[in-house]
Amino acid sequence: MREVAIVGVGMTRFGELWESPLRNMFTEAALTAIDDAGVDHIDSMYVGAMSSGLFVHQEHIASLLADYLGVAGIPSTRVESACASGGLAVRQAVIEVGAGVSDIVLAGGVEKMTDGVDAIDALATAADQEYEAFHGITFPGLYAFIANAHMHRYGTTREQLADVAVKNHDHGSLNPKAQFPFKITREAVMNSTMVAWPLRLLDCSPVTDGAAAVIVTSMDVAEKLGRPIVKVLASGHATDGLALHSRTDPTTIPAVGRAAEIAFKQAGLTPEKIELAEVHDCFTIAELVVTEELGFVERGRSGEAVSSGETRLGGRIPVNTSGGLKAKGHPVGASGVAQIIEVVEQLRGSAGDRQVEGARIGLTQNMGGSGASCVVHILEGVS
Amino acid sequence: MITPRYTREIPQRYHLEAGKCTECNFIAFPPRLICPECGSREFEQISLSPSGKIVTYTVVCVAAEEFSTETPLPIAIIETDEGARLTAQVVDCDPEEVEIGKRVRLIFRCIQKEGLAGIRQYGYKAVLEG
Amino acid sequence: MTGIVGYGAYLPRYRIKIEEIASQWGKDPTTIKNGLLVHEKTVPGMDEDTITISVQAAKYAVQRARIDPQEIGAVYIGSESHPYVVKPSGTVLIDALGIGPDVHVADYEFACKAGTEAVFVAYSHVKSGVMRYAMGIGADTSQGAPGDALEFTASAGGSAFIIGSEKVVLEIEATYSYTSDTADFWRREGRVYPEHGGRFTGEPAYFRHVLGAGREIMERAGLEAKDFDYAVFHMPNGKFPMKAGRTLGFEKEQIEPGWVVPWMGNTYSGSSPTGLVAILDVARPGERILLVSFGSGAGSDAFVFKVTEEIEAVRDLAPSFKSLLEENKIYLNYGEYAKFRGKILMNT
Incomplete structure (x- = not known):
């Protein structure tokens, strides 16, 4: 090719x-x-x-x-x-x-x-209609399944989930195109309206x-x-069962790992070589699990990583410098393209206040449903 | 109109009809034409046991319109005793009682009502055991 | 010998206390409790209806009958709260239990005696040899208008009975029905709540039919009140069945085991049938039971049952009535109750 x-x-x-x-x-x-x-x-x-x-x-x-x-x-x-x-x-x-x-x-x-x-009903069509949505589960609910399992297995905390939203709003406050270009506090997240235990309104993309x-x-x-x-170094794509319950381990999103593996192989790179990433933070827990699947952090350690600043601008691997789906907004069909745009701007050096200095290689990760489809691209700035 | 698709799902909704792969024992709920584990196309028809345990759960507080009067609505992924998994509401309990690992029994309840004029759709829900 | 080979009751977990309803309407709870002899009543969950109640009771009945449900030749559900006006409840039940398509299904309605009516016809099929097993069910999510006297008692629950001729648990020794055109209580097409004739529901309706049926069946069977160990009468409240029983010569001790209304309320078509199931928690082989139902409109079905040795083998194969009544109760306030019963005006 x-x-x-x-x-x-x-x-x-x-x-x-x-x-x-x-x-x-x-x-x-x-x-x-x-x-x-x-x-x-x-x-x-x-x-x-x-x-x-x-x-x-x-x-x-x-x-x-x-x-x-x-x-x-x-x-x-x-x-x-x-x-x-x-x-x-x-x-x-x-x-x-x-x-x-x-x-x-x-x-x-x-x-x-x-x-x-x-919108709840329309978005729920991305889940299995007869065996998930029929029973009243919503998208926040499906990701809450993942969150509760992750918290139960790894001790991930409610505060760590909130820190994903806080970080992405910090980034989003630097993005004039963002739906919510302002900062929020951990307390605001943890006191926002409950949507599906343990996820609250400010854990959710809008x-x-x-x-x-x-x-x-x-x-x-x-x-x-x-x-x-x-340059497009790699394009990885993978799928999985539509119903979350059909997958073996609800603390993982295997399609992300598979798409990433394909992409890293195509690009001849390892996760350590990635300098920034736009990932699919439709819910705070999604960003945590995805950073694990992409190999940026060890399994079970993503909560700790976000709270210690490893994934924020200036950190080891900045994630969602655009504000992510959380703060930039999530017009579902457009989100995957907007991720590419953020990484292109970063690699061109034209990301303004949120520029990752000297970034040369970036990754995008976009997924559908509760992770039944995932597309990963790796891009490289050439000039 | 949802009547045709509802009627089609009755064997699964009413008595948990599933397919068991005759090659590798994978349980397909709902039944499938080809085994995702071994590729076999031969299945034996079984009914899942109406008991199992909670793999993970949530309590939906903001629901789609059909369920908006039923919140807070506990929903869980349940693993039946055969190892098959499904998503179901957990009812007749305080949402605080729902926990990962707890045992449940599947019972027969009304799931959706399609307003005052439409058909009532029945199926499985879970109740905590003990 | 033909009779009941399997039985099961089901009650929802939710309850509301009479005090809670009384305070909503500014009424004195003590007067009401003393007048009705009812303390609390069952309330169906938002996802429960006559069909789901019938399914659970029927599953318990099948467990006790120890039969393949496919052998059941007829299923009749008696109720005055069938979820559909047109489309049977019984079709859902047979598919849920894996009965059919080789089965006769019908829904019955005769106010509060629709359940015994279903058992009556099921019995006739088996007795005549037309089929091996038949099932009759009485279940209701009873309606009572907000603020009406019925609201204090109208409750939810039901019982299912499988009739057969092998391994009979309760032999049916006699049956009798007493019927007349008496408009004491009714609900017209399209109306949500029933209307009733106030005190006209007493002497000319309930007592005339219950006493008429009770006297006649005992006379025909050559039995007197003292020949029975238990008697159960339709229970619109606590007082009526006690008074009817005493009038027929029964002692309080014979009536009490099946007198389930004080803590369950009036489950309409499921009332006297569930009283019978309560008696089977304690009944011993050789004991005799009188059951007299009452349905407004009006009529009473009466049965004389004799308990067999089989009772000991089947009693513990499904939950006892006592456990259904007393365990895991969830109390509702009036607001929750109004939501559960669809009494809040919604724009959907």
Whole structure:
């Protein structure tokens, strides 16, 4: 497979975007990415969206969005893997360019979640409808299953969970695109409304509108554009049983470990070589388990690592410098693409106040459901 | 309308019908066509034992609309005595009593009501033993 | 010999005390408790209804009967709170128990005697040799309008009985029904709570039918009150069954073992059937039991049972009535009770 680069990025602000319909959000992000890359056309496009059908009652959005982007006629494909839809859209673009089928591909993600639909119910479709959601379990509930098991097994504390949210809000306060660009305290997290024992409101990522897009090209094209080049070193993808109860150990999310293993092997790297990571902190416990699965910390030690500052800006391995899903916001289909954008900005050295000095290699990890799908990318700044 | 899909799931919801792989004894609940462990396509039909233990749990406080009057709602992953796992509500108890490792018995209850006009959907829930 | 080969009762864990209901409506609890002779009543969980109560009672009955449920040829559930007006309760039950499709199913309704009606017909099928086993169930999540006298007693529970001719636990020696058109209590289509005729529910309704049925069955069977060890009558409150029993010549000691209303309330179709199950906690081989139900509208079914040696073999195969009544109770306040019973106006 030939080498592939990311040469342009664009995203909307994340938040409750009452004025913006889905089509405009996506188009705004895509046009920004196209302008950023300086390309005069795209050969094809991928759209990651979890559930436009449920959220805005609109399917067939790949064609809709190609039309509104002014490129009707080119191949446009929607990709769905619940909250990993965005990461997977990027992966499909990487594969298409890598395979030589196209030279310039747009990979975007979008979700419009605030148009009045019961988001709990819509998101629960990412769980097993007949054997999980039917019984009343919600997404916070599924991650609470993981949290209680992790706390029971490893002694992970309620305070450590809160520290994930505190850290990500600290990072998010430096990100003008974030839905919640402000700091919060450990006490605020621990006194917030209980959602599903032991997870409280401030352990949960919010309901968000937003879109994000990147331009994926061959190295030949990238070099001609004269823009900063970020090379895609690896793209790992793995799946697992949809129902959390079907997996052997609820303190783990094996699809993350598998996707990471594939990616590290492709890149010829080990976890120690990663200088920053954007991971899927849909809930505080998710970030903890994911940092274990990615090999950044030992199993069972992730709580300790966050509380001691190992994973914050300036720490050993900064995680979610963008504010993560928690503070930046989580428009589900767009989140995986926005993770790529944060790492690209960091590797370009253009992350402003939240810049990880001299960062050269970064990782993104995006997952769907309670971990039944996971996409891991490893990127390298070339310039 | 949920009637067709509800009707299809009755064997599992009402009496825990599962498939047991004749090659490796893997228990598929609900039944599957191919064993995820060994690839065999031969299953023996069994009914899971209605007793087991709590693997992990939560108490849902913010629920989807259908369950919004039932919070706080304890829900657990339960491992039956055969080693099969399923997700079920834990009812008739103080949520504080639910703990990892506790033994439960599966009973027959109404799970969803589809409003005042729709069908009532029944199935398994758990109660703490002892 | 034909009779009951397996039986089981089920009561929800939730309770509400009469004081709690009385204080809600500004009434004096002592007067009410003395008037009704009821202390507390069972309340169904939000996920319980006549069907789930029937299923649990039926499972216990199958456990005691020690039979393959597939051999049950008919299942009848008697209730005045079937969850559906159109669509049977019994179909859910047969699939839950793994009975059928080779089975006859019907739901019965005759106010509070729908349960004994179900047992009556089940018995006839087996007695006539049409089928080997048949099941009759009386269960209710009884309705009583907020603030109405019925609210103090209307409770939830039920009992299931499997009729057969082998390994009989309770031989049915005689049956009799006494019926007339008497509108003492009713609920029209589409109405949530029943209406009743106040004091008209007493002498012209309950007592006329219960006493009529009791006297006639004893006369036909050539038995007197002293020939019985126990008697159970429909229990709309604590007083009526005691008064009816005394009028028929029974002593308090014969009535008390099945007089379950003070701590259970009135489980409507499940009332006298559950009283019978309570008696079976203590009954010994050779003892005789009179059961007289009452259903508004109105009618009474009466049975004479004789306990066999089998009782000792089956009694402990499922929970005793005493354990269901006394263990693991969860008390509700009126607000929780109103939520549980759907008495709070919701926009859904």
